[in-house]
Amino acid sequence: MTATILNGRELAKTMQEEISAEVAAFKARYNVVPTIAVVRAGEDPASVSYGKAIEKAFTGRGMGFALHTLPETATQDEIVALVARLNADPDVHGIMVQEPLPKGVNEAAVKEILSPDKDVDGVHPVNAGRLAQVAPVGRPPMVEPFFVPATPAGGLEILKRYNVSLQGKHAVVVGRSNIVGKPMAMLLLRENATVTICHSQTTDLAAVCRSGDILCAAVGRAKMIKGDWIKPGAVVIDFGVNFVDGQMCGDVDFEAAQEVAGMITPVPGGTGPMTNIMLMRNVLEAAQRQLKEKA
Amino acid sequence: MTATILNGRELAKTMQEEISAEVAAFKARYNVVPTIAVVRAGEDPASVSYGKAIEKAFTGRGMGFALHTLPETATQDEIVALVARLNADPDVHGIMVQEPLPKGVNEAAVKEILSPDKDVDGVHPVNAGRLAQVAPVGRPPMVEPFFVPATPAGGLEILKRYNVSLQGKHAVVVGRSNIVGKPMAMLLLRENATVTICHSQTTDLAAVCRSGDILCAAVGRAKMIKGDWIKPGAVVIDFGVNFVDGQMCGDVDFEAAQEVAGMITPVPGGTGPMTNIMLMRNVLEAAQRQLKEKA
DSSP states (O other): OOOEEOOHHHHHHHHHHHHHHHHHHHHHHHOOOOEEEEEEESOOHHHHHHHHHHHHHHHHTTOEEEEEEEOTTOOHHHHHHHHHHHHHOTTOOEEEEOSOOOTTOOHHHHHHHSOTTTOTTOOSHHHHHHHHHOOOTTSOOOSOOOOOOHHHHHHHHHHHHTTOOOTTOEEEEEOOOTTTHHHHHHHHHHTTOEEEEEOTTOTTHHHHHHTOSEEEEOSOOTTOBOGGGSOTTOEEEEOOOEEETTEEEOSBOHHHHTTTOSEEOOSSSSSHHHHHHHHHHHHHHHHHHHHHHHO | OOOEEOOHHHHHHHHHHHHHHHHHHHHHHHOOOOEEEEEEESOOHHHHHHHHHHHHHHHHTTOEEEEEEEOTTOOHHHHHHHHHHHHHOTTOOEEEEOSOOOTTOOHHHHHHHSOTTTBTTOOSHHHHHHHHHOOOTTSOOOSOOOOOOHHHHHHHHHHHHTTOOOTTOEEEEEOOOTTTHHHHHHHHHHTTOEEEEEOTTOTTHHHHHHTOSEEEEOSOOTTOBOGGGSOTTOEEEEOOOEEETTEEEOSBOHHHHTTTOSEEOOSSSSSHHHHHHHHHHHHHHHHHHHHHHHO
16 A cells, blocks of 8 residues: 655645735735744754745745844843834734744743734744633634644644544644644644644553554654554654755655555655645734734 | 552542641741632532532631622623732632633633633633643743642642652543643643543543553543443542432442552542642642742
8 A cells, every 4th residue: 555645735835825815815905914023033044944934935925024133142131022022013913933042041931922912833821722722623612712833733734635534533643842742632632533642751652653543743853653653544744854864854754654554744745835834824814813803 | 459549538638737737837927818719600509519618628727718709690891800800909819710600701701811820720721821831740841830720630649649650651531621631631741641632522432441551531421431441450530520319429430440440539539629629729829929929
């Protein structure tokens, strides 16, 4: 058996067209450009590169992008003051504070200073809490509107667009970061999957992985998940972004896995291209909420 | 085999003594009585009875209790105004808004109006979010201080006081309410258990339950979990409070389960008595935080 490839790159292209149309409609209605402000302290190469990718994605679809850089020596007070200014700026609809922050800066305090209404990468505890508390799909949400981190939101979008049934399925999430693993688990639970969260302390990880109808990998270790860790026919979502000998690869051993899985995301070309799309969707939604409130 | 009984009633007595000593020390230092305000709209019998139990527990240990009742016809604005007043009252350290709220009142909005620093039952999304985001035990928390709902906090306390090892164990939580199931799952994950969350849509619930080294039941259905759903030697924490023919019973068929489990909480006398203890601890902690900030 060879798995169906879950083509995130193709899906991202389709969604870019959808977003372009929504952005055009938004501009026509409000005469406002939905805009993200990205805050960075220092010149961490991965952050610089990610910032450029965001800029290209946003400006390429008629959305606004503003980069605010501080020196690597920036203090907590300086970062907080900048975020507070962006919170208050009506021309900024979404804010993303890039990590790493300078040493000695309290990341928790910086996250909490963000306006939850502009927290388009869902890092503020109030957004994480609303996601944790939201009722299952099909019922009234019972929480205020919230933002989900872009990476897991993209993983769920792939599952939905490929019509993968989640209800009652066993979903195994490997990794418990705040930006991928835990929010992905909450999203799958909301879709009525039975969800298992694994991590570095899990006993017999291979066996737990093999019990998953859906297997999501977000550990950041190249090809850690082997072909025989996968239940035959399972749907595999690989969030890993690792480099081996200059080649990008995921957390799953793709070559072996595609012989066992029913469906699988490649790396590159799977979950990666979806992340910026979901960030754009979140910024557009933030702008819509903010402009509606004014109206 | 007959399971060791996890005696929540005895444990609660021990902890009452500990809390009495802490309350006395707190009063001696600050000349302030750590106080909870309970808000209720209407006269739902279960809420009235729970309110009385809280009053007895708090006043019996030298803590303050203030009941604020509104008529069943209270509007959202009236409830919000009362909570806002209690938020601002320096003599109130913790606030609990009892459910059910009157029809037409937006429960999500009422929760969010609570000051997170006085939200001693951990219902505000910012507290749920900090719990979802907190780092595993043994690492810096990376979030601001937070409150955990009293019932799951009591379940975890039982496990800890009986020296149940959680690291790397498979914990199965049945039920995904915001007040028990989901926060219990997050607490167990924080303790480095591998955690599975099940619910009404789970396929083959019996088999999933049987895979748990730790099994937590929070579904609210009398004796739903049968003896042969339990892994031999497992530790069973039963959060159920159900009544059959006027007799209180849990979500687990205790008679059958105790022949299979290694340890089990009875109902009554297991998790129930721990809930008020944890609420008292949270109020004391809230008072400590608030007085320290003033100092």
